[in-house]
Amino acid sequence: MELSRDETPQNDIVIDDDDDDPPILSSQALEALKEFLAEQNRPVVESPTAEEVALVAEDWRLSQFWYDRDTAETIAREVIILCQNVGSPSVACIACPTLYAYLKKIGPEVPVQLLEYDKRFEQYGTEFTFYDYNQPENLPLSLKHSFPIIVADPPYLSKECLEKVTETISFLSRPGQSYLLLLTGEVQKERAAELLGLRPCGFQPHHSSKLGNEFRLFTNYDPGTRLDGWEVE
Numbered sequence: 443m444e445l446s447r448d449e450t451p452q453n454d455i456v457i458d459d460d461d462d463d464p465p466i467l468s469s470q471a472l473e474a475l476k477e478f479l480a481e482q483n484r485p486v487v488e489s490p491t492a493e494e495v496a497l498v499a500e501d502w503r504l505s506q507f508w509y510d511r512d513t514a515e516t517i518a519r520e521v522i523i524l525c526q527n528v529g530s531p532s533v534a535c536i537a538c539p540t541l542y543a544y545l546k547k548i549g550p551e552v553p554v555q556l557l558e559y560d561k562r563f564e565q566y567g568t569e570f571t572f573y574d575y576n577q578p579e580n581l582p583l584s585l586k587h588s589f590p591i592i593v594a595d596p597p598y599l600s601k602e603c604l605e606k607v608t609e610t611i612s613f614l615s616r617p618g619q620s621y622l623l624l625l626t627g628e629v630q631k632e633r634a635a636e637l638l639g640l641r642p643c644g645f646q647p648h649h650s651s652k653l654g655n656e657f658r659l660f661t662n663y664d665p666g667t668r669l670d671g672w673e674v675e
């Protein structure tokens with residue numbers, strides 16, 4: 443099945459509230475709901491091999507599409523190389539929990555903060571910060587201007603979403619040069635250049651589920667031969 447990422451959140455659930463009585467679920471519906479919730483919390487990879495990481499199931503209502511292993515490892519290795527270029531490295535992963543998980547596996551010593559909307563990732567303890575892009579600066583002050591390396595994968599492909607994530611990036615960036623990596627659809631190419639001064643790399647990210655949208659990695663620095671370099675204009 444081929445999926446495609448939305449420009450905007452889904453707001454198409456209609457609730458008929460003519461009836462004032464509280465809704466009552468049948469025992470079968472309740473059972474089905476319990477099974478659904480248990481499924482959502484079950485790791486996709488039940489018994490990860492030494493190379494894999496355990497991930498929770500994708501929830502497409504939250505626009506969740508996990509990277510495939512090669513993509514997650516490639517970006518994680520790049521981030522680890524960047525850490526060697528900055529004094530007191532720390533990495534912000536905005537809405538990219540798979541990258542967080544691979545970073546912890548490949549470079550467990552790297553300080554990483556995951557900013558995410560899905561509270562299932564509270565399992566990461568103090569390295570999880572609840573984040574809703576609709577409130578781009580509603581974040582702990584301790585995170586302000588603290589990150590020399592920021593990776594973001596916004597949930598939607600809209601102008602509004604990228605503008606708000608840009609505000610979050612400005613909030614998090616350490617003064618001076620911060621390395622920025624943005625993973626998003628090709629359709630955001632011009633906006634990524636305008637808002638954040640980013641250019642596409644040759645390396646193409648892939649997902650475990652087949653996505654219909656062309657997906658790109660944009661950076662604010664030339665990665666040289668890594669990530670297949672900046673695309674020639």
Ligand SMILES: C[S@@+](CC[C@H](N)C(=O)[O-])C[C@H]1O[C@@H](n2cnc3c(N)ncnc32)[C@H](O)[C@@H]1O
Nearest residue numbers: 504507508509537538539540559574575595597
């Ligand atoms: C396209 S996915 C990126 C995931 C990435 N490909 C990975 O494998 O880690 C977008 C992420 O945005 C998160 N998200 C959904 N709604 C959000 C919101 N309102 N604010 C911030 N993040 C949100 C989802 O939970 C999801 O992890």
